[in-house]
Amino acid sequence: MKRRALLAGYAALAAAPYAAARAAERTKIVWWHAMTAALAEQVNRLVDEFNKSQDAVEVQAIFKGGYADTMNAAIAASRAGQAPHLVQVFEVGTGTMINAPGKFVKQVWELSKETGIALDPKNYIGAVRGYYSLPDGRMASMPFNSSTSVMWYSKDAFKKAGLDPEKPPVTWADVVKAAQAIKAKDAAEIPCTSAWFSWIQVEQFSALHNLPFASKADGFEGLDAELQFNSKAHVKHLDRLLAMAKDGAFKYTGRDNTPSQLLVSGKVGIHFDSSGSRGDLVKSAKFEWGEALLPYDAEVIKSPLNSIIGGASLWTMTGPDRKPAEYKAVAQFLAFIGKPENDAYWHQHTGYVPVTLAGFELSKKQGFYTQNLGADLPAQQLTRGSVTPNSKGLRLGRLVEIRNIVYEEVEKAFQGGQTGKQALDNAVTRGDKVLRDFQKSIKA
Amino acid sequence: MERRTVFGGWLLPMLLVLPQLLLTGFFFYWPAGQAVWSSLTIQDAFGEGVVFVGLDNFTELLSDPLYRDSVVRTIVFCLTVSALAMGLALALAVFADKEIRGKGAYRTLLIWPYAIAPAMSAVLFLFILDPRVGLIGRRLNQFGIDWDYHLNGGQAMLMVVLASAWKQVSYNFIFFLAGLQSIPRAVTEAARMDGAKTWHRFRTITFPLLAPTTFFLLVVNVVYAAFDTFGTINALTHGGPGKDTETLVLKVFRDGVINQDIGSSSAQSVILMLGVIAITAVQFRFMGKKVTE
Numbered sequence: 167m168k169r170r171a172l173l174a175g176y177a178a179l180a181a182a183p184y185a186a187a188r189a190a191e192r193t194k195i196v197w198w199h200a201m202t203a204a205l206a207e208q209v210n211r212l213v214d215e216f217n218k219s220q221d222a223v224e225v226q227a228i229f230k231g232g233y234a235d236t237m238n239a240a241i242a243a244s245r246a247g248q249a250p251h252l253v254q255v256f257e258v259g260t261g262t263m264i265n266a267p268g269k270f271v272k273q274v275w276e277l278s279k280e281t282g283i284a285l286d287p288k289n290y291i292g293a294v295r296g297y298y299s300l301p302d303g304r305m306a307s308m309p310f311n312s313s314t315s316v317m318w319y320s321k322d323a324f325k326k327a328g329l330d331p332e333k334p335p336v337t338w339a340d341v342v343k344a345a346q347a348i349k350a351k352d353a354a355e356i357p358c359t360s361a362w363f364s365w366i367q368v369e370q371f372s373a374l375h376n377l378p379f380a381s382k383a384d385g386f387e388g389l390d391a392e393l394q395f396n397s398k399a400h401v402k403h404l405d406r407l408l409a410m411a412k413d414g415a416f417k418y419t420g421r422d423n424t425p426s427q428l429l430v431s432g433k434v435g436i437h438f439d440s441s442g443s444r445g446d447l448v449k450s451a452k453f454e455w456g457e458a459l460l461p462y463d464a465e466v467i468k469s470p471l472n473s474i475i476g477g478a479s480l481w482t483m484t485g486p487d488r489k490p491a492e493y494k495a496v497a498q499f500l501a502f503i504g505k506p507e508n509d510a511y512w513h514q515h516t517g518y519v520p521v522t523l524a525g526f527e528l529s530k531k532q533g534f535y536t537q538n539l540g541a542d543l544p545a546q547q548l549t550r551g552s553v554t555p556n557s558k559g560l561r562l563g564r565l566v567e568i569r570n571i572v573y574e575e576v577e578k579a580f581q582g583g584q585t586g587k588q589a590l591d592n593a594v595t596r597g598d599k600v601l602r603d604f605q606k607s608i609k610a
Numbered sequence: 611m612e613r614r615t616v617f618g619g620w621l622l623p624m625l626l627v628l629p630q631l632l633l634t635g636f637f638f639y640w641p642a643g644q645a646v647w648s649s650l651t652i653q654d655a656f657g658e659g660v661v662f663v664g665l666d667n668f669t670e671l672l673s674d675p676l677y678r679d680s681v682v683r684t685i686v687f688c689l690t691v692s693a694l695a696m697g698l699a700l701a702l703a704v705f706a707d708k709e710i711r712g713k714g715a716y717r718t719l720l721i722w723p724y725a726i727a728p729a730m731s732a733v734l735f736l737f738i739l740d741p742r743v744g745l746i747g748r749r750l751n752q753f754g755i756d757w758d759y760h761l762n763g764g765q766a767m768l769m770v771v772l773a774s775a776w777k778q779v780s781y782n783f784i785f786f787l788a789g790l791q792s793i794p795r796a797v798t799e800a801a802r803m804d805g806a807k808t809w810h811r812f813r814t815i816t817f818p819l820l821a822p823t824t825f826f827l828l829v830v831n832v833v834y835a836a837f838d839t840f841g842t843i844n845a846l847t848h849g850g851p852g853k854d855t856e857t858l859v860l861k862v863f864r865d866g867v868i869n870q871d872i873g874s875s876s877a878q879s880v881i882l883m884l885g886v887i888a889i890t891a892v893q894f895r896f897m898g899k900k901v902t903e
Contacts, residue, residue, distance in 0.1 A: 234867060238867060244656055245656060262655050266656050267654075267656055267659075270656050270658075355742070418761055421848055421850060422848075564870070566869065567864070567868065570848075573850060575852075577760075577850055577852045578851070578852045580761050581761050581762065581763070600869070603871060603874075607653060607654045607659075607870075607872075609659070
C-alpha cells in the first residue's frame with residue numbers, strides 16, 4: 167500500500183548516479199544486484215576489472231537487498247521512470263520480467279541488434295540459456311549466476327552404515343536402501359532430507375524424468391499454461407518420500423534453504439541441496455562429504471535428462487531519457503561478463519556453474535576440476551543429453567507463490583493430514599488459480 | 611479554570627496546522643488513498659495495464675476459505691499474544707512494584723527485550739527451540755518428545771506466540787509499573803488495615819484502578835500482534851507449516867511483495883485498515899469517557 171510513496175524515495179536514490187554521469191565523460195551505467203558477502207566481493211571485482219579494461223564506460227554496482235527486494239526496487243523504479251540500467255533478477259522472477267511491457271525492459275536479443283554488439287546465445291550452456299530465452303531461442307536476459315541442485319552425502323555416515331562411500335546412490339531405489347541402512351545403523355541423525363523441496367523434489371524431478379511441470383512447454387508457449395505436476399510419476403515420488411518419512415528414513419526439515427545448516431553440521435546422511443553449498447562445505451564441514459548427481463527413478467526414465475537451473479540473470483532496463491550510448495555500454499558490459507576467462511573466474515570463485523561453454527572448457531583446461539574433484543559435476547548434469555521442452559526450465563508467473571503452495575500442501579502430507587496424491591492435486595488446483603490471476607493481471 | 615485562545619479569521623490557524631496536515635496527508639491519506647484505489651483494480655507488476663474491477667478483489671477474498679481461516683487464525687493469535695504478554699507483564703510489574711533489593715537493575719533488565727529487532731528475537735528463539743540445533747528443542751527430542759515445528763502446526767503456533775509475546779512483555783511492563791505507581795498508597799494501605807489479603811487487595815483495588823491502563827494496553831497489544839509480529843513470524847516459520855502460522859499481515863506481504871498481486875494485496879490492506887479503524891474507534895470511545903469522567 168505504500169508502493170507509490172516509496173517510489174519517490176527510489177526515484178531520488180536512482181537519480182543520484184545520473185546526475186554524476188553528466189559530469190563525467192565516461193558513460194555511467196548502474197547495476198542493481200542482490201549478492202552479499204563473498205559473492206558481493208566477486209561482483210565488485212568483476213566491475214572493477216571491466217572499468218579498468220576500457221575507458222569509455224563506467225559500471226557502478228549497487229547492492230539492493232535480497233532477490234525479492236532487488237526485483238521490487240527495480241519494478242518500483244521503473245514505474246517512476248528511474249530504473250537502473252541493469253538488474254539482477256532471480257530465476258523465478260523470469261515469468262514476470264519477460265511479460266513486462268516493452269517500454270520497461272530491453273531483452274538481450276533486442277539490445278544486441280540495436281547496438282551491434284554480439285551476444286550470441288550459442289555461447290551459453292543450453293540448460294542455462296533456455297531458462298532465459300523466448301521459445302524461438304532468442305535470449306531475453308543474460309545468464310549470470312546459475313546453480314543447479316545435486317545430492318550431497320556424508321561419507322562418514324556411509325561408512326558407518328556399511329555402505330561404499332565411493333558409490334553414492336544412483337537411482338531412487340538406491341537412495342531408499344541407503345537411507346534405510348543409515349537409519350538402521352543410526353549412522354546419521356537424519357538419514358535423508360531435502361532443502362528447496364519444491365525446486366528439487368518437484369521441479370527438478372520433472373525435468374530429469376522428462377515430465378511436464380506445466381502444460382504449454384512448462385509455460386514457455388503461453389500464459390494459459392496449466393500445472394501438471396500431479397502425474398502418476400510425481401505422486402509416486404512424493405509417496406516414496408512419505409513412506410520413507412514414516413520409517414524415519416526421510417525427514418522434512420523446513421522450507422527453502424532452512425535444511426542447509428543441517429548438511430554443513432554433518433547431521434545428514436543424504437542431503438539434496440543447491441550445488442552452491444560446496445563453498446560452505448569446503449569452509450566449515452568437519453566430516454568427509456561427497457557430491458553426486460541427482461538420483462532418478464529407473465521405472466520412469468532409463469537415462470535422466472539435464473537438470474534445470476536456479477540462480478539469477480541480468481535484465482536490461484529502460485528509462486524515458488536513456489541514450490543509445492548507455493545501451494551500448496550495457497551491451498559491452500554483458501559481453502565482458504560472458505568472456506570465457508571472466509566466466510571461468512566467476513565460476514571458480516563463487517561455486518556457481520559456468521554459464522558459457524567456453525568458460526566450462528577453460529576451467530577444465532586450467533585444471534580446476536582436478537584440484538577440486540567433483541566441482542564439474544553440476545555443469546555435467548546441466549549439459550548432459552539434449553534439452554527438451556520439459557527440461558528447459560519453467561516460465562510461469564508468480565512461481566514463488568506456486569512454490570509456497572507446494573510447501574504448504576506437502577507439509578500437510580508430511581504431517582499426515584493428507585495423502586501424496588491429495589497434496590499434489592491441491593497444489594495444482596491452487597497453483598492454477600495463481601496462474602490464472604497472473605494471466606489476468608498481464609492482460610489487464 | 612479553562613483557558614482558551616481564540617484566533618480571529620482562518621489564515622493563522624490554517625498556517626499553524628498546515629505542517630501537521632501536510633505530514634498526515636503525505637504519509638497517510640495519500641498512500642491510504644492509493645491502497646483503496648489499487649484494491650479496486652487488477653494490474654500487472656509494472657502498473658501498465660490497470661483495470662478497474664470494482665469490488666471483485668474483496669468478494670474473491672471473502673469467498674476464499676483460506677482467507678477466512680487466516681482471519682480466524684489472526685484473531686486467535688492476537689488474543690493469545692495479548693493475553694500472554696499482558697498477563698506476564700502485570701505479574702512482573704506487581705513484583706517489581708514491591709520494595710526489593712536491586713529493583714532498579716531488575717526493572718531495567720525487564721525493559722531490554724523491547725529494544726531487540728523482531729528478526730533478531732526470532733533468531734534467539736531459533737537458537738533455543740530449533741528441533742535439531744536449539745538448546746531446548748534438542749533436549750525435548752532427546753527426551754522422546756516429538757518437537758518439530760517445521761511439521762507440527764500447533765508447536766509452530768506455540769513458538770510464534772511465545773516469541774511475539776516475549777517481545778511485548780517489556781512494553782506492557784513499563785505501562786503497568788507506571789500504572790501501579792500511580793495508585794495512591796493510601797487506598798491500598800486502608801484496605802490492608804481493613805484486613806484484606808494480598809490477592810483480595812489486588813483483585814478488588816489494584817486491578818480495577820489499573821483498568822484504563824489495561825484497556826489501553828489491550829488495544830496496543832492487539833495492534834502489535836496483528837502488525838508488528840510480521841518480522842518474527844516470517845523469520846521463524848514463513849507462515850508454515852502449511853498455513854498454520856500465516857496471519858493476515860503475512861499474507862499481505864506474500865501477495866503484494868512476493869507475488870506482485872497488487873490488487874488483492876491492497877484489498878487485504880484495506881480490510882486490515884478497517885479493522886484498525888474499528889479498534890481505534892472503540893478505544894477512543896472508552897478512553898474518552900474515562901478522561902471526561
